[in-house]
Amino acid sequence: MLPHERELVKKLEGKPFTLLGINSDGSRSALKDILEKEKITWPNIQDESPGTGPIAKRWNVHGWPTIYILDHTGKIRFKDLRDEKMEEAVMKLIDEISKPGDPK
Amino acid sequence: MRVLRWQFLIVCALLLGPPARADQEYDELLKGFREAQQKFYADYQKAMEKSKNESTSMPAFDMANPPFMAEFRSKFQKYAEKMAGKPDAIPALVWMITSERGGPSDKPSETVKSALETLQKSHLGQAEIADSLDELQYSFWSVGRKPLIELYEAIIKENKDKAAQAAASFNLAFLLYSGHGDDMPPEMKGAAGDKERAQELFRKVAGEYKGTPAAEKADGYVYEMEHLQIGMVAPEFEGGDVEGKTIKLSQFRGQVVVLDFWGFW
Numbered sequence: 001m002l003p004h005e006r007e008l009v010k011k012l013e014g015k016p017f018t019l020l021g022i023n024s025d026g027s028r029s030a031l032k033d034i035l036e037k038e039k040i041t042w043p044n045i046q047d048e049s050p051g052t053g054p055i056a057k058r059w060n061v062h063g064w065p066t067i068y069i070l071d072h073t074g075k076i077r078f079k080d081l082r083d084e085k086m087e088e089a090v091m092k093l094i095d096e097i098s099k100p101g102d103p104k
Numbered sequence: 105m106r107v108l109r110w111q112f113l114i115v116c117a118l119l120l121g122p123p124a125r126a127d128q129e130y131d132e133l134l135k136g137f138r139e140a141q142q143k144f145y146a147d148y149q150k151a152m153e154k155s156k157n158e159s160t161s162m163p164a165f166d167m168a169n170p171p172f173m174a175e176f177r178s179k180f181q182k183y184a185e186k187m188a189g190k191p192d193a194i195p196a197l198v199w200m201i202t203s204e205r206g207g208p209s210d211k212p213s214e215t216v217k218s219a220l221e222t223l224q225k226s227h228l229g230q231a232e233i234a235d236s237l238d239e240l241q242y243s244f245w246s247v248g249r250k251p252l253i254e255l256y257e258a259i260i261k262e263n264k265d266k267a268a269q270a271a272a273s274f275n276l277a278f279l280l281y282s283g284h285g286d287d288m289p290p291e292m293k294g295a296a297g298d299k300e301r302a303q304e305l306f307r308k309v310a311g312e313y314k315g316t317p318a319a320e321k322a323d324g325y326v327y328e329m330e331h332l333q334i335g336m337v338a339p340e341f342e343g344g345d346v347e348g349k350t351i352k353l354s355q356f357r358g359q360v361v362v363l364d365f366w367g368f369w
Contacts, residue, residue, distance in 0.1 A: 045343035
């Protein structure tokens with residue numbers, strides 16, 4: 001997951017794309033250490049711990065990682081795609097921005 | 105990646121673990137089991153390091169069917185027989201079902217079949233069954249959907265206890281809903297109409313059984329089915345980053361967004 005995510009973020013620099021992490025590692029300081037150690041540069045929200053984090057709870061997340069992919073209008077378009085499949089989906093959605101009128 | 109996802113679910117199921125029991129003999133049994141389990145994996149780790157450091161061959165470890173499992177299956181079975189007919193037998197019978205590993209499989213083993221039959225025959229109406237059903241939530245992966253659906257339906261029909269009905273209804277809804285993931289292998293696929301039935305059951309549990317633990321969980325699935333499906337606009341949320349600065353989902357509108365719920369803990 002992480003190596004591929006790092007690559008994807010680098011590859012899509014300057015494109016209309018954001019990887020937004022919702023992290024369940026318990027505290028801001030714990031997350032800070034991980035971000036530095038793992039060279040994670042994309043935005044991350046610290047969402048407490050599994051079972052208490054309000055965002056993960058509202059989104060009914062019971063397994064980590066859980067992935068949602070949203071298009072530029074904010075619509076949920078894919079769930080739980082990882083690595084190459086995630087990249088394919090993201091590319092497709094970025095293409096849609098410049099080619100409006102696509103179905104869905 | 106399907107495999108990975110299920111590994112996470114199974115890890116979650118293992119972390120949930122069986123709840124604490126008042127009965128001392130059962131506690132001892134469970135404690136003995138956990139110690140045997142820890143020892144087996146610790147020995148395995150040690151052997152692995154030893155063979156790596158000394159470049160010797162690794163001794164045989166039956167990971168799929170560790171010897172301590174057979175030993176404890178018979179111990180839990182004996183306990184269930186001793187408590188036959190009493191609610192005390194329920195956690196031991198449920199343990200026997202959850203002890204089944206591997207999958208996806210739709211063929212329950214003889215041990216599982218006999219435990220399911222005993223639950224059906226002697227424990228359907230007992231209120232205490234509510235406390236043990238949570239542990240069965242992910243067992244369909246190794247024992248199949250059908251026997252569990254039958255068990256939950258029978259409890260809903262026969263049990264007068266509100267918490268037991270709520271727990272059985274939640275588990276049934278979860279099972280029906282899980283059969284509809286795109287990543288489900290054929291033997292785990294649900295039937296047409298299961299998803300709608302699941303939604304109806306989640307709503308019922310969240311509404312009619314308010315105040316039970318099952319209702320709170322069902323509420324999460326009702327929300328997921330109503331707001332978090334493909335094609336729906338993602339609901340807004342906000343939270344603080346490492347510096348405490350607020351990040352809102354809507355600030356990324358106009359961009360493709362991957363939401364990654366993650367953690368190392």
